[in-house]
Amino acid sequence: MIGLVSTIPLFLIAGVDPVAAFQQIFSVFTTISGITESVTRSIPLLLTAVGLCLPFKMGFWNIGAEGQLFMGAVAATLMVLIFPESPAIVIIPLMILFAFLGGGIWGVIPAYLKARLQVNEVLTTLMMNFIAILWVDFLVYGPWRDPQGYGFPLTPMFPPAARLPIIPGTSIHSGLLMAIASAILVYFLLSFTRWGYEIKVAGESQIAAKYAGMSPLLLTLLTMFLSGGFSGLAGMALVSGIVLRLRHGISPGYGYTAIIIAWLARLNPIGALVVGLLFGGLLVSGDALQIGLGLAFSTVLVFQGLILLFVVGADVLTQYRIKIKSG
Amino acid sequence: MSVVDSSFVISLLAHAVQAGTPLLLATVGEIYAERSGVLNLGLEGIMIMGALSGFLVLFRTGDLTLAILAAALVGALLSLIHAFLSITLKANQIVSGLAISIFGLGVSGFLGKPLVGQIVTRLPPAPIPLLQDIPVLGLVLFQGDILIYSSIILSVVLWFVLFRTKLGLNIRSVGENPSMADSLGVNVDLTRYVCVLIGGVLGGLGGAYLSIAYTPLWIEGMTAGRGWIAIALTIFAMWNPLRAILGAYLFGGVIALQFRLQAIGIGTETPQLLLMLPYVVTMGVLTIMSFAQLKKRLGVPAALGTPYVRGE
Numbered sequence: 337m338i339g340l341v342s343t344i345p346l347f348l349i350a351g352v353d354p355v356a357a358f359q360q361i362f363s364v365f366t367t368i369s370g371i372t373e374s375v376t377r378s379i380p381l382l383l384t385a386v387g388l389c390l391p392f393k394m395g396f397w398n399i400g401a402e403g404q405l406f407m408g409a410v411a412a413t414l415m416v417l418i419f420p421e422s423p424a425i426v427i428i429p430l431m432i433l434f435a436f437l438g439g440g441i442w443g444v445i446p447a448y449l450k451a452r453l454q455v456n457e458v459l460t461t462l463m464m465n466f467i468a469i470l471w472v473d474f475l476v477y478g479p480w481r482d483p484q485g486y487g488f489p490l491t492p493m494f495p496p497a498a499r500l501p502i503i504p505g506t507s508i509h510s511g512l513l514m515a516i517a518s519a520i521l522v523y524f525l526l527s528f529t530r531w532g533y534e535i536k537v538a539g540e541s542q543i544a545a546k547y548a549g550m551s552p553l554l555l556t557l558l559t560m561f562l563s564g565g566f567s568g569l570a571g572m573a574l575v576s577g578i579v580l581r582l583r584h585g586i587s588p589g590y591g592y593t594a595i596i597i598a599w600l601a602r603l604n605p606i607g608a609l610v611v612g613l614l615f616g617g618l619l620v621s622g623d624a625l626q627i628g629l630g631l632a633f634s635t636v637l638v639f640q641g642l643i644l645l646f647v648v649g650a651d652v653l654t655q656y657r658i659k660i661k662s663g
Numbered sequence: 664m665s666v667v668d669s670s671f672v673i674s675l676l677a678h679a680v681q682a683g684t685p686l687l688l689a690t691v692g693e694i695y696a697e698r699s700g701v702l703n704l705g706l707e708g709i710m711i712m713g714a715l716s717g718f719l720v721l722f723r724t725g726d727l728t729l730a731i732l733a734a735a736l737v738g739a740l741l742s743l744i745h746a747f748l749s750i751t752l753k754a755n756q757i758v759s760g761l762a763i764s765i766f767g768l769g770v771s772g773f774l775g776k777p778l779v780g781q782i783v784t785r786l787p788p789a790p791i792p793l794l795q796d797i798p799v800l801g802l803v804l805f806q807g808d809i810l811i812y813s814s815i816i817l818s819v820v821l822w823f824v825l826f827r828t829k830l831g832l833n834i835r836s837v838g839e840n841p842s843m844a845d846s847l848g849v850n851v852d853l854t855r856y857v858c859v860l861i862g863g864v865l866g867g868l869g870g871a872y873l874s875i876a877y878t879p880l881w882i883e884g885m886t887a888g889r890g891w892i893a894i895a896l897t898i899f900a901m902w903n904p905l906r907a908i909l910g911a912y913l914f915g916g917v918i919a920l921q922f923r924l925q926a927i928g929i930g931t932e933t934p935q936l937l938l939m940l941p942y943v944v945t946m947g948v949l950t951i952m953s954f955a956q957l958k959k960r961l962g963v964p965a966a967l968g969t970p971y972v973r974g975e
Contacts, residue, residue, distance in 0.1 A: 397757055399761070449949075449950060449953070453950060453953040453954060453957065454953050454956065454957065455949050455950055455953040456895075456898065456949060456953075458704065458757065458894075459891060459894060459895045459898075459945070459949055460946055460949060462888070462891045463888075463891070463895075463942040463943075463945050463946045464942075464946070466887075466888050466939070466942040467939050467942050467943065470935040470936075470938050470939045470942075471935070471939070473935045474933050474935035474936055477933050477935065478932070478933040478935075592765060595761065596762075596765070599758060631773065631776075632772050632773045632775075632776040632883075633772070634768065634769045634770075634771070634772025634773045634776075634883065635769070635773050636769070637765055637766070637768055637769025637770075637772065637773075638766065638769035638770050638773055639769070640765055640766075640769065641708075641762050641763070641764075641765040641766025641767070641768075641769050641770075642766060644758065644761070644762035644765065644766075645744065645748070645759070645762045645763070645766060648748055648752075648754045648755060648758050648759045648762055649748055649752055649754060
């Protein structure tokens with residue numbers, strides 16, 4: 337809320353009536369088309385944020401979801417390019433599997449460097465984002481470019497079989513079901529398995545984890561494989577559900593937004609679903625502001641940064657809450 | 664043939680110094696913040712806001728001094744937010760820094776939109792008489808601009824302060840063992856605030872160098888990860904401002920190399936692989952440094968990233 341109010345000066349600086357701006361934003365949350373679009377936009381956010389709950393819980397700062405998402409999209413697209421003729425029942429599971437692998441492997445590299453050599457994971461995961469984005473650009477400007485694409489940096493359109501089916505009765509693609517299933521799976525893993533318990537112990541204290549006989553290497557690798565894998569799925573959901581091809585700039589920073597979502601949801605995967613849907617609405621609002629009022633899309637980033645700043649600050653205040661004891 | 668080669672090398676080296684200057688300023692600033700125990704991951708956001716405010720003020724007023732001051736001021740303000748959150752509120756430094764980076768990238772894109780495509784007169788070169796006539800070195804180093812010279816002098820001065828003065832000893836002790844420093848009468852919070860502010864000012868200046876000297880244009884996201892590379896460089900420099908000079912120019916060289924290679928026709932079709940170079944090199948350097956680090960602690964401040972609470 338404070339985040340919203342504090343953007344008013346920014347609208348004024350840009351010469352935009354704040355009332356008109358907020359009207360645009362609210363229309364997104366109150367119309368059927370606005371909500372549908374928000375849900376669709378949130379799907380990659382949900383998958384990524386759910387995945388991020390795992391490494392963050394163990395104190396591994398995976399800032400690389402963006403790159404893991406791109407590598408998932410690459411792996412999914414690779415399947416379409418290799419098997420263009422196969423029926424949906426074959427190609428969709430293949431794309432899901434390889435997207436998970438692609439993102440997962442991209443996530444395992446910094447995990448290995450961290451667990452083995454103590455290489456700072458914030459920096460390595462970030463560097464790998466830049467590399468993954470450039471790798472996608474290389475593919476779509478170079479070897480994977482559509483010969484009939486008039487020189488635009490994109491692959492040919494996916495055949496209908498390689499597109500995620502629409503959930504009957506809506507216009508939302510079935511990536512939403514993947515996101516919900518992932519959230520339940522991660523919730524189950526964290527709450528009811530030994531492995532989830534180990535993640536939490538490692539997050540509290542690396543030393544305690546070591547004395548409890550855990551293998552930090554294995555734990556980090558597995559956690560980051562899953563986290564990267566879910567981001568990879570997000571990449572698949574993007575290319576197969578929305579963009580329907582691989583092209584330059586498929587994600588406007590979903591991987592970074594997902595960090596904020598996971599943090600706001602207090603690393604609870606089910607909570608991440610709720611917060612993620614709100615952020616989907618925020619992204620659609622950003623589009624509306626851009627088209628309706630000619631503002632830069634980065635307005636959304638301002639919102640997100642402010643929200644995160646306030647949450648970081650407020651987190652501390654809640655830790656030091658005054659307790660009134662009765663008796 | 665040999666003439667082409669030597670001119671290629673000299674132009675590469677001169678470009679390396681230019682490309683390295685924003686990195687040097689940001690790295691030396693981050694060294695101060697980290698030496699005092701505060702990790703500032705907001706550097707990318709600070710640099711891009713420095714780039715924007717420098718460009719904006721230069722575009723509006725045409726006054727280079729004002730532009731440089733504005734960038735320093737904006738960098739200081741942003742770092743003040745981080746300092747408040749991480750020192751006074753003792754918030755999570757990683758999340759606070761990330762928030763500032765996201766915020767800075769957002770605000771700069773938002774406010775910079777009308778500036779896209781505008782051009783300003785760049786910071787003019789100021790060759791140093793006599794020194795510029797030294798073969799090779801003169802061309803590489805002494806035909807630069809005022810910010811290049813200042814960044815080198817500043818790095819040396821800040822090295823001297825950090826390692827040869829009482830103040831520097833205080834800063835390092837706050838980063839190594841804050842409760843010990845506190846008991847010896849050093850004001851831990853104040854020292855950290857000052858160091859984070861120094862980091863913000865230099866980060867803002869580094870960003871401004873990009874937009875008013877290196878490429879006098881405003882492009883959204885023009886820092887392209889340089890803030891993150893600078894944080895990696897603090898590790899490479901082992902938190903030592905003198906080594907930062909070497910590291911920054913080395914990375915400047917990597918950035919310069921990709922452009923020079925393109926200029927002679929390598930990778931013009933798909934430049935993306937060449938553009939990956941700085942990021943790949945950063946990862947490589949981090950890995951090598953960690954190998955070395957495992958054998959011997961190389962200057963990493965012991966209290967880096969942990970808030971100081973009295974009585975813990």
